[in-house]
Amino acid sequence: MSGVADVHADIDALKELADALTRFRHAEREVADRGNHEVEATRASLEDKASRWRFLLARRQADLAACQAAAASDAAAGPAADCSAEASAVREAEQRLAHIRRWQQRVDEEAGAFRGASGRFRDVLDLDLPRSEQHLRAVIGGLEAARRIQVAGS
Amino acid sequence: MLRIIDSVWQKTRQSWRDDVAGHFEREHWSPLVAQSRAYLGALRECLEILGDAERDTDF
Numbered sequence: 001m002s003g004v005a006d007v008h009a010d011i012d013a014l015k016e017l018a019d020a021l022t023r024f025r026h027a028e029r030e031v032a033d034r035g036n037h038e039v040e041a042t043r044a045s046l047e048d049k050a051s052r053w054r055f056l057l058a059r060r061q062a063d064l065a066a067c068q069a070a071a072a073s074d075a076a077a078g079p080a081a082d083c084s085a086e087a088s089a090v091r092e093a094e095q096r097l098a099h100i101r102r103w104q105q106r107v108d109e110e111a112g113a114f115r116g117a118s119g120r121f122r123d124v125l126d127l128d129l130p131r132s133e134q135h136l137r138a139v140i141g142g143l144e145a146a147r148r149i150q151v152a153g154s
Numbered sequence: 155m156l157r158i159i160d161s162v163w164q165k166t167r168q169s170w171r172d173d174v175a176g177h178f179e180r181e182h183w184s185p186l187v188a189q190s191r192a193y194l195g196a197l198r199e200c201l202e203i204l205g206d207a208e209r210d211t212d213f
Contacts, residue, residue, distance in 0.1 A: 013166040020162040027155050028190070035197045042204040049211050096213055103207045110203045117196035124189045132182035139174055 011143050018136045025129045032122050039111045046107060050100045057093035064090050156190050 067083035074081055163183060167175065 010169050013169045017159075017162050017166040020159045024155055024159045031155075031197070032193070035200050038201060038204055042207055045208060046211060100211050103211055107204065107207050110200055114196055114200040117193050121189060121193035124186060124193075128182075128189075129186065132178075132186065135178065135182060139178070 011140055011147070014136060014140045014143070018133055018140065021129060021133050021136070025125050025133075028121075028125055032118060032125060035114055035118055039107070039114065042107055043104070043111070046100055046104050050097060050104065053093055053097040053100060057090065057097055060086065060089045060093050156187070156194070160187070 064083060064086040067081060067086045071081040071083055167179075
């Protein structure tokens with residue numbers, strides 16, 4: 001009789017484990033997707049910033065060119081216009097754009113490395129874990145069948 | 155979530171001590187925990203870099 005009780009206790013614990021694994025599989029799918037979503041959001045954000053600084057750079061280059069043209073035409077008439085502020089603004093835009101591009105490259109490299117880990121985890125959730133659950137449910141089925149035989153024979 | 159299923163596993167293991175349990179632990183449980191921890195570590199690292207990228211480009 002105590003053998004039957006032991007098997008019954010095992011079955012309940014195993015069922016709880018199998019259910020917990022199923023819940024884990026569903027919940028972790030969101031976690032598995034999270035990293036990829038975050039990578040895409042950051043890529044989009046960096047591209048927005050790069051685009052804004054490309055626009056500013058073009059505008060500042062145009063301002064500098066206009067200043068230099070004015071300075072060249074004024075040179076004959078009197079003191080040349082000072083274009084150092086425009087030149088400095090162009091340098092700032094170039095540096096910021098280069099800085100964003102370095103981060104874009106770094107994020108691309110990181111995304112590549114992360115994709116590997118993410119893909120392996122996705123395989124665990126989609127392939128390995130269902131196999132584990134199936135195995136566990138087969139064990140539970142075997143124990144329940146054994147228990148039925150024990151009860152019938154007692 | 156990993157902590158939750160780990161506590162369920164520990165509880166299960168107390169009443170499941172045969173060879174089948176050992177096989178399940180080796181072939182299913184340990185690889186699941188290792189892969190989950192590896193992924194969570196990679197995710198944490200990735201999120202840190204993404205956060206740095208955002209902060210460092212907010213001019």
